[in-house]
Amino acid sequence: MKIDESLHWILSFYRTSEISGALFFGELARSLRPSAIQQDMTRQFADEANHARYWTDCLAKLGVEPLKLPTAYQNQYLAAAGMPTNLMEILAITQVFEKRVVSQYTLHAKSPNVPDIVGETIETIMKDEKWHIEWIRDALKDMETEYGADNIKDTLKRFTLADREVYQKTTLEHQERIGDLRLARR
Secondary structure, three states, X not given: OOOOHHXXXXXXXXXXXXXXXXXXXXXXXXXXXXXXXXXXXXXXXXXXXXXXHHHHHHHHHOOOOOOOOOOOHHHHHHHHHOXXXXXXXXXXXXXXXXXHHHHHHHHXXXXXXXXXXXXXXXXXXXXXXXXXXXXXXXXXXHOHHHHOHHHHHHHHHHHHHHHHHHHHHHHHHOHHHHOOXXXXXX
C-alpha cells in the first residue's frame, strides 16, 4: 500500500520527534543519580525509542521509508519557553509535551481515512504515553515540597502557553501536509 506525500511526512515527523525524545531522555537518565525518577526516565527513553521503531515499521508496512527531517517538534520549545533550569522544569515541559502528543495522536486517530496500520500504531503508543503523563504528574507532585506547588503550577502554565505557540506555528507552517488534522484544543 502506497501513501500520499502528506501522510508520509506526518508519520516521519512523529518518528523524528520520538527519536529526539529517546535521545534526550537517554542522556538525562544517564546523568541522574540512581533514584525512582532515574528508573522512570530510563523506562521512558526506552518507550520513546520503541515508538520510533513502531513508526519505522508502520512506514515500511505502508511501502515507504521514513523521511529524514531536519528538526523535531520539541526543538522549537527552547525558543518559545526558554531553557529548563532544573529537573522540575524538565519534567514540567515534558508533561506539557506528552499531553500534546496524546492530543495529537487522538486527533490523528479520529481523522477520516486513517490507514488501519496507522491507527494500530497510535493505539500501541498511546498506552505508553498515558503512563508517561502519570509518572511525571506523580514526580511533580513529590517535588512540591522542594519547589513549591504554586511554582510548579506556574511553570506548567508557562510551558503550556509556549506549547500552544509552537503547535500553532507548526500547524500553520505545514498546513498543506496536515490536511484533516486540525488544531487540537488544550
